[in-house]
Amino acid sequence: MKVPVSWLREYVELTLPVEELARRLVFTSCEVDRIVRRGVVDVDGNYGHFVVGKVVEAAKHPNADKLQLTKVDVGDGEPRSIVCGAWNFGAGATVAVVTPGAVMPGDFRIEQRKLRGEVSDGMILSERELELGTDHGGIMLLADELAAGTPLADVLPLGDDILEIETLYNRPDLTSIYGIAREVAALTGATLEPVPGADPARDGDEAFSLAIDDLDACPRFIARVFRDVAVGDSPAWLKGRLMGAGMRPISNVVDITNYVMLALGSPLHAYDGDTLRGGIVVRRAGPKEQLVTLDGTARELDPADLVIADHERPIGLAGVMGGENTEVSATTTSVVLETANFEPLTVIRSGERHRMRSEAQTRWEKGVDPEAAALAATYASQLLVEIAGARWTGETELRAEPAPPTRIAYRPQYANATVGLEISEDEQRERLARLGFHITDDWEVTVPTWRARDVRRDIDVVEEVGRFRLEDVPATLPRRQAMYGRLTHEQRLRRLVADVLVGAGMYEAYTYSLQHDDPDPNALELPEPLSSQQRVLRTTLATGLLGAAQHNLDMGNGDVALFEIAHVYLPPGPVPDEHWRVGGIVQGDYFRARGLVEAVFAALNVEPTFTRADLARELAVAATVQSGWVATYAPGVGPEGEWSAFELDLAELFALVPERVTYRDVITYPPVRQDLAFVVDEAVPAGDLIAAAREAAGEELREARFLSDYRGDQIPAGKKSVAFSVAFQSAERTLSDDDAARLRAAIVSELQSRFGAELRG
Amino acid sequence: MDSLAAVDWAAYEQQALSAISGDALEDARVKYLGRKSELAQALRGVRDKESGMLLNGVKARLEAAVTAREHQLELAARRAAADSGVDVTIPGTPVTRGRLHLLTQIRREIEDIFLGMGYEVWDGPEVVTVWENFDALNTDQGHPSRSKLDTFYLDDDTLLRTQTSPDQIKAMLTRTPPIYMVSPGRVYRRDTPDATHSPTFQQVECLAVDRGITLADLRGTVQQYFRQLFGPDRDVRMRTSFFPFTEPSVEFDVTCFLCDGRGCAVCKHSGWIEMGGAGWVDPDVFRTVGLDPDDWQGFAFGFGIERIAMLRHGLPDLRAFWENDVRILGQF
The missing domain is CATH 3.30.56.10 (Phenylalanyl-tRNA Synthetase; Chain B, domain 1)
Incomplete structure (x- = not known):
């Protein structure tokens, strides 16, 4: 405001x-x-350059058809010669003049200068030049009784x-x-003047028909009738006030309603009384009813909309905007003035439905003082009579039983205990009284009507006194009886996973929880998304990471490796199951992604097991691992090039983390190392061979490490050679050559029988 | 023997040590310890125990010095052989290393400050009920934040949380006070994305519930926190505000950490930067979660992580956080 x-x-x-x-x-x-x-601007005597002038002569500029050459008396002796572009005045007019040396709004300096060969020793002012109105059609005409040389600041709100x-x-x-x-x-602590406005004398006794169908939504309506209204321009002071408050002057009647709304906070509306068909009914809209609002938009009303109607049709959307059909115009002579109470929710919902926003609406939505309606009616009546020459001829008011005033049992000590600052009883009492509260000797506080929505309890009263002392509140800390602060086990592991991936060369990404699409057809969708790009609650981090990878590729960034730790939202809803996940995407093959997963597992002391799986059409190579998957995208799915990804459910993964790692003695006896290579069918996974070797050799196979798989020369078609190195070692003794041969034979025999594997010479 | 008496053995030893520490070690050894050296000759002529002890002592010390010097020279020779004139200005062998997202770095920093002050970290779900996000937090039916124009609803009872305060409700429902907690996490509001708005952002809310908590405790805690985050000279002020779940409610500002409060473009020449909202927990919120407001009082405050990141690191556009361009991620 x-x-x-x-x-x-x-x-x-x-x-x-x-x-x-x-x-x-x-x-x-x-x-x-x-x-x-x-x-x-009122500095350095600037106001002294703005004076009332009397036009002594006015005629066409000898050298310009569109200009007038005038002589204007500004009370300082010889009339000044002033060239003016306006034609809405002649000799005898009383005008506003600015003399050379003045600074105009917008920091524009007035100088004596020649216009088409004639000296212009100042300027005759329009409303717009003084920011008192929007009219630039002509200069401003002042009341003729003003003497030449009168300071303009005494007549107009200059600044x-x-x-x-x-x-x-x-x-x-x-x-x-x-x-x-x-x-x-x-x-x-300054004195507050009484509320402005006093009812003018009633001049007539017109009956006005008024009905309210819904007293909950509209608990009060005052309709006042005025005759002989002269619609016209508002006086300069009124225009200046409205302009200053950011509203555009329209006509005296409309300006008065806006002015009183700004002054007292209760919105008003003026209807052209002659366009009303019968009286006014406040009711819900009928099916398919139409209203063209003052902004020129035709609107189909909703049955939930509260409307102001005459006896035939809606004439306004209650609390939001009036209708064109009853708009006050230049020819209006009869005005029906509305002041009312509208409940916020009704106005809020209508505003939402019709996507509208008005000054009145923002006030109704927050809740207007129910008593202000009568004050506004009074003040507006006074101004209509004074400014628009109206006669007040009739009034009808309907009102539901007003809510009784709120009374609160209050303890001044409560403020001290809450704010942590001693605020004296005298100070509290005086502050509340100045705000319009009534306080009895034993601290029963009665809340003024304009604060009734907000102040309902003793704690609300505390705020009323506390807010004036916020600068003085000291800085203390809670006096605690117990104290600890720590991350949970899961929070610590989450940090560890992030740190491991960063250490392994990955950048952490943040991608949106809402994605354009999701592989799970049951993923939860927003009924009203902000855009089609963000409409589904993701069940996987992969979609966002693919997007981030694509963006980096588009930006020309090489060797992209991104991960994210965030929630996924698993259906069914309405409240989904939220899981923390870690997802990653890297430029490279399956083994680069798998290596990163292995690093995470190793950091958590969990042995991963990878199993080939057919997870999705989009994935060329895919494996499951405990708590998730790792895969390579099929060509054409992701960004250009070879991209691999992984995703692990952190709760599932962390459940595998050993509660504590127990010490194992370090073996001092030397290992016997050998490399073994087997020829097997293509389909036999290397991991299965190694697992079988471990089973066959038992504990003394201390280490089995994959070396290579090979196809080609010397290997029959449909077969491959898988090589791995083994280390045999015992915790009890040094193994002999015989021991090693025994263990090796066990492995060879097991692999032979289970996979038909042939040991290569 | 005359010659023995003629020699100043302390001076002899000093000269010998000096020669040994020079480059011509073998010459020095021959001269001072060799068969023809004064020392060897003198030793050969020793007759009394006292002289023998003196001269043998000199001999032993000089021999030890020679051995040490030999070792030293050998090491130097080996090092010289190993250093083939390496250019130390050439970069090291590359080690790949990524980065935590700036928002994670700041979130951890904030979490760590609060952990140090004895607060727990809660990170609850983002899809919550209308009751958890609004009703339990005392938000009246007409409050604009409830509007479908401001909030993402899944249905009439379910929404994407607009604040992390539902975690506070969950904490108070499941725990017996005292409660000291912070809840960092994603929140969602229907804001069209631009340089300073995003429909998703990260918020941190702090809640303290204990006996006798006051607004002064709030001010002190907020001040401690910002001094940890922005430096020891920061001050905090509170201004009146409104939030449904606190009464009284305040906004808090911190003295500008870029200009030290003198006034700059970032603080709009006020010397203060708006950091977030706060207040004394409304007694009705306590009643809703089954706590007696006569027994328990509390404060709550909240602020955005992105705002801190943008202010502190000079990022002009919020959207950069979600684009994940490694040229930007890699800067922090």
Whole structure:
């Protein structure tokens, strides 16, 4: 919200510099994004250059058809010669003049200069040049009773400081200038002026038909009828205020509704009374009902929408926006003014459904003071009479039984115990009173209507006094009775896995939990994704890692090796089973990926077992290993080149980690090493041969290490040669040649019988 | 014997040691220990025990010095033979090494600070119930964060958590206080990706539940934490704010660690950087999880990891964290 400081001053005396006020509001009340200067800068006597002028002569510029050459009396002797581009005035007009030496908004300096051969000794001003309006069609005409030379600052709001604030969700009372003034009064101790506005005299006794179908959604509605309304331009002060507050002036009637909304926080709407068919009904929309809202959009209403209707059709979306069909126009003479209470949820849902946002709506959504409706009706009536010459001729009000005021049993010590700072009872009492709370001698606190949504309990009262002292809160630490802090076993192992992979040359990646697609057809999908790229909750890390690998390849990065440790979300839902996984992708063959998996297993003291498996069409070579898989992508699936990947479920993997590793004595007797090569059928896995060798030789086969597999010369077709080295070793004695021969024979015999393996000479 | 008395054996030994430590070891040995040396001659003429002890002592010390020097020279010779004039400016044999993602590095740093302060680390699930994410955290039905425009719903009761606070609810439901915990992890909000917004980001929330906890304890804890993270001179201030699950609620700022509070572009010349939200745990939240707010009080605060990473390392665009370009991953 934009808060013109001059407006604020109307309701509360400001004793602090604006910057200091803003700084303190930030601690106690709301965000202040910045302080902006609107209009003319009031430094170095700049205001003295802005004066009221009387046009003495006005005629066409001798050398330019589109310009006027004027003589203007600004009260300092000889009338000045001023060249002007506007034609909406002539001799006798009272105008706003700026003289040479002045600095205009936008830091533009006025100099005496020649225009088409004629001296222009100043400038006649338009609204837009003073940031008092948007109209640049002509210059601004002032009241004729003003004397030449009158300081313009006495007549118009020349310049102002604007506080740009952001209100918190729980502070709808700060969406009005008067509400902020109240806050400032509580903060600084200054006196708060009474709420502006006094009812004008009633001039007529018109009946107005009003009905509310849904008193829960609309607990209050006040309709006031005005006749003989003269729609026109607003006075400069009003336009200046609205411009300062960031709203565009439209016409006096509309401007008054906006002005009162900004002043008091309760949104108002003005209908052209002559366009209403019968009175007003507040009801839910009927099926397929249509409304063209003031933004010019035709909308099909939802039966859940609350609408303002006349006796035939909707004329407004309640709390959001009025309709075009009853819009106040230049020819309007009869106005029906609406002030009301709308419940937030109804307005929120309509706003969501129709994707709309308006100043009124943002106030209703946060909750408007229910009592402010009457205050707003009063103030707007006064202004309609004063500014638009209206007669107030009728009023109808409907209201549900208002909620009783909230009374809270409070203890001032509660604030001290919560904030950790001694705040005296006197200070608490005074602060609350300034905020509009009523406090009895025994601390029963009555909450003002404008805070009723937020302040409901004693802790809420604590915040009301505590927030003014946040700068003074000391820094202490909890006095703890017990103290420990540690990672869980699983968290530590997760760090270990990451560190092992980093040590092995991999970079850690972060990829999205939501992917465009997932191999599991049951993977959970978002009903309303943000984009088709992020719509499925992944059941594997592989999809994201493939994308990351592709991105690196696109960027020209070589030798890509990425891993990720993150959640996967396993169906069925609605709340999926979430598992921590580690996934990796590397440029290279199966064995590069498998080596990384082996490194992880080794770090965790788990012996991996790889088994060939047909896991997915996308994988050319694939194996399962405990808790996961390792594979090579089929050509054309992943990025260009050969890519391999792995994925392990960390909970399953960590379950295999021995609880404690027990010491094994180091063998001091020397090993006997031999290399063995067998010819076997192609299909026999080397891993099976080695496993069988271990079984055959028993404990004394201390080590069996794969060396090579070979096909080609000297090996029959359909066969291969698998070579591995073995180390025989005993913990009890040095093995003899005979021992080694015995063990070797056992292996040869076992492999022969199980796989038909022939030992190569 | 006359010559014996004529020699100053202390000086002889000094000269001999000096010669031995030089380059001409063999010459020195011959001159001072050889058969024709003064020492050998004197020893041959020794008659009394006292002189014998003196001269044998000199001889033994000089012989030991020769042996030591021989060893030293031999080592030097072998080293000279091994050093074939290696150019030490040539790079070493490459060792492949990867990197932890910057966000993991910072998350671990944060976890470690809190572990040091005696907090546990919780990393719970990201898909949670509406009750866990909103209702139990006191969020009213009209709060904008509940909107389908702001939050990813799987169905009416299930959503992607918008904050890691559901972990706090789970902790309070399953544990008896005191509870001191931080919960780092992914959270999800329907923000269209740009330089400073991402529909997924990493948040850390901290919760303390104990007896007699105050806002002063919150300020002190936040200050300790940021001093560990950004340096010992950092200060923390609290401003009023609103969160459904804390009352009173505050925002906290930390003095800018780039300009030391003097004012710079990063802190928008205010000297302070907004770091996150916090507050005193709302008594209704305690009631919801079955704790008596007369017995237990608490504070909670939360902040984003990406923001810290961007501020501290000068990253201009949040999206870089998810692109996984190794040229960027490799920088940190």
